[in-house]
Amino acid sequence: MRARLKQIIAALEIRPALVGTLSTLLLLIIWSIWASKTETMHSSFVGPLELLRRLYLLATQGYGGTSLWVHIAASLFRTGAGFIAGAIVGICVGMAMGYSSIISSALAPLFSFIRPIPPIAYIPLVILWFGIGEFSKIVLIFLASFLYVALNTAAGVRAVPQDLIRVARTLGTSNFRLFYAVILPEALPYVMLGLKVALALSWAVVVAAELVAAQAGLGYLIMDAGTFFRIPDLGSELSAHRPDPCRHNEQELRRQPPASC
């Protein structure tokens, strides 16, 4: 018996994909059983199959008269614009910081001050300065991504071996070429790490920003669905059977200009 168990464990150890599939299936089964025990008309806890069905409806029929893809595109655009701007400025500032100890020392106190502030904490300030339009969200994403990219790039540039720069100089490399053909590629692993962290953070921040003030986007969708208590009720399916006061309110609100919301 013990030997048989050891055999099974040994077999599973070399099949990570099988183990992952089995564990996921198990989780889905537990979830389904649990949901079926507690299911009521307005349950906030639905099973996986029901969720999949709602997702399908959301994808095919949209949410609140707008296609799901419009919401996704709105969130992607904000993240993309803010992240790209943050990445470009971050890489430039990071390279300057890594290359010059004076620039690094000059910016160090400011960066140390703002680093521990969660980007979400800027939301009120950014809304106050730039309004609730598209631009304020892009600024927020920019702020969130810029710092990580800049600090990682600076660390990467600082880690470039001195020998490498010296060799490049003796090969007649101009200052400009030294930057883009030697220092940047050598620091690239650090830069990529910064970009990766910044991108993940940007996505988290865009949803948070849309929770607070937006007319479209995934964050808005979550907030709206939560506000009107439509957690499982995402399609038009239920409202076809039963009048839904929330839905009317919501549509009326939608017709008015955003400022009155």
Next chain:
Amino acid sequence: MPDFTRKSATLETAAPSPDDIAVSLDRVGHWFDGPSGRTQALSDVNIQIKTGEFFTLLGPSGCGKTTLLNIVGGFIEAKAGDVAIFGKPVSGPGPDRGVIFQSYALFRWLSVLKNVEFALHHRKLPKAERAEVALQYLNLVGLQDFRHHYPYQLSGGMKQRVAIARALAADPKILLMDEPFAALDSQMREVLQEELIEIWQRTRKTVFFITHNVDEAIFLSTRICVMSANPGRTKALLSNDLPQPRADYRVRTTAAFQENKEGILALIRDELHPNRMRGALP
């Protein structure tokens, strides 16, 4: 024991014309200011390296060899004295002096061929010709078949061969080599020494070589400068009378080689433990 010092002294008296002098160090001194005060790295160094010479700086670690190479390379500025390359004062690094470091310093995101091509950039060669010329330099170090490999795929010896090919491709007048073979195992080191001396004989570049390895210095150089530490200064200038060509391992076991080694070791010995404590342990 052969008298190196007398022989080199006769060489030094014949004042060569400035054109013959590749590297001229005149009363060069350097120090570093640290939190614990000033450290004198070099003091009153006078060296003249003639064009085409294989000049080796031999000394223990911490004697300022690398500082001296950095000064010649133009990476740091000497705080005292005059440094000139072919009669012109050094004002920074330039393509007339190629460097080869112990750390290889290859561009790891470029293939072997592209690494060598990097050096051709400043020579304003047409793009089409670059690959061909780079390949010729790779041929010189026997790595033509590895041109599409990346540095991480190569052994230490091969990496240093690429670094040598790259330095030569920039067509420098002087090669500065800072313990280039110190990271290699002893067998690979000897093979590369033989390759280097062959390359030197073919290209006739002036070589300024740094090592702490006595055998290496004797096998390679035409002239050896033994340095003493704290502060770094030239202790003796010796000319090496081993017969040329030397690209043969058998040179290492000849009586002349051993005699030279003995002479140099005698010079270094009293340097390494000048005030050794001979007392009871606490």
